[in-house]
Amino acid sequence: MDVSFAITGKGYVIVAADTTAARSIVKMKTDEDKIKVLSPHLLMAYSGEPGDTVQFAEFVERNIRLYHIRNPHGLRPQSAASWIRRTLADSLRSRRPYSVNLLLGGYDTSEHAPHLYWMDYLGTMVEVPFAAHGYGAYFALGLLDRYHDPEGSLEDGLATLRRCIDEVAKRLVVAPGQYKVKVVDKDGVREIAL
């Protein structure tokens, strides 16, 4: 039931995810943060099988952190994404695979460009200008095809995001109530109140 969106623009990536933690048909919590800050310039929104999600996200978080400590410089978004993809792809053919879908937004400080990767639990990865997971994807992708501007300002990006959220609220029976929104750009990661 999780819904997550991500949009790139001029020098930034916006990542948004709903804050509902549900079990079966019951809402257990409405302020769950489902976007991990993996490094000073990397965000990861995760969704999927409850339990797997948090477990996998923390596993990734700790490994990216370990790489940062061990090595002269941290992983660039592209490399971090490739590593995560491989972890998922290897997991897929293990005894019990992780069922986690991801949106990975980052800002590459060595080439000064934002990057967004769509990834699913199979280890399918592709770089995209905008992306969505969950039921929200069925409503949002069409909107984003129409309204997304790759050169848009942060305000434009947030306005487009708001459109997506409103559309989901209007049409989806099980629409989530609240979202957490985070942005990554050259200055790093920060949370934004919609």
Place this chain on the structure above:
Amino acid sequence: MSIMQYNGGSVIAMVGKDCVAIASDLRLGSQAMGISSHFEKIFPMTDRVYVGLPGLATDVTTLHHQFRYRLNMYTIKEEREIEPETFAHLVSSTLYEKRFGPYFIEPVIAGLQKTASGDFKPYIAATDLIGCLNFAKDFVVAGTASDKLFGVAEGLWEPDLEPEDLFETIAQTLLNAVDRDAYSGWGAVVYVLTKDKVIKRELKGRMD
């Protein structure tokens, strides 16, 4: 629905006169939903060997990286680039290694093979998902639109096409075949390999 159709995508390769062409669509889907229209499935292995990997997208990336690893080690140790036929057997054995838990990919290989006299002979091949090689003298197809590709290619292909004519033939074959397939399309890319250059062209096609 089969796992081979989960992400969609098709690849075709054709032989011409002293040239070969390989082409694919650019769609990546998640069942019926389109995710990206820039998902390349054809990868250069050397300047003269290209491989197309239609099938399950996670395995497209995994196999591409695996081939790159093995090929780089081959190139650096042998101090020469791999020949298409050798590469085809590398592909075959890599896939058969996973005989009882296969990669869901049906690779297509296109290249120019160096002959004893020093010139180049067109080479194309395809394998099934466990690495059974199929050599062809005319064309090979794979992916969700493979049945349609067979039909159109059968009608359009003729022997000894020059590079430009071969490009036109393979492009029209691919575009018209994927228009009849819901899981392929969203743009296409064509490579034409000749002995002294590789031409890459991206085609728009129907974006619906």
Place this chain on the structure above:
Amino acid sequence: MEAISHAGTVLGVLARDGVVLAAEKKVTGKLLDLSGVKEGGYGGSGEKIFSLNANVVAGVAGITADANSLVNYARQAAQRHLLHYNEDIPVELLAQRLCDLKQGYTQYGGLRPFGVSLLYAGYDPHYHFQLYHSDPSGNYSGWKATCIGANSGTAQSLLKQEYKEEMGVEDAVALVLRVMSKTMDSTTLGSEKLEFATLTLDPVTKQPKAKIYKPAEVDALLQKQGLGKKEDTETR
């Protein structure tokens, strides 16, 4: 350590837009079969300078057999990184990988350490062009210009005098050959005594491009720099 001080000199200079490596070959003679290095391959004659990855070339000094084993290890480490992270291995990381291995042999008894020093010339998006040196104990350090092997002290002081900040790769090539010609025993330089490589950025793709010179190219370069043999010497 002893083996390294007798080994052929390897010299590296870092420039603004590239890195230059040169090495003195010790195994020479007109009976040596060099037919394999005339064409094909990635250049060089495979004694001193090796390509480790798309973005790194290395010069080795010391026990050749050990060096070959280390080169193979480095190539695999680089490819493993490429497989895991889909990027060329950062140069310092590759140096570190080898040094971890080398250090291991200083710590555990029963085995002897690798008798090899290496110079790594590389490029990565983090620090751009880089030059590293590693010794048998597993220490490594970054340099603007440095030298290993026989006569490295002399070469080092020459480099110290003549190195200029911010020089281009053309100047670095000239500097390397000048220093090389002064430190090597023989009076004239030639491809039978010298291996040479540069690492620059491809102007079109902006990707690092290593060029290990083939023997004929080394001779051509030496002629151009005015350090080559006179036309009528006995090798013709």
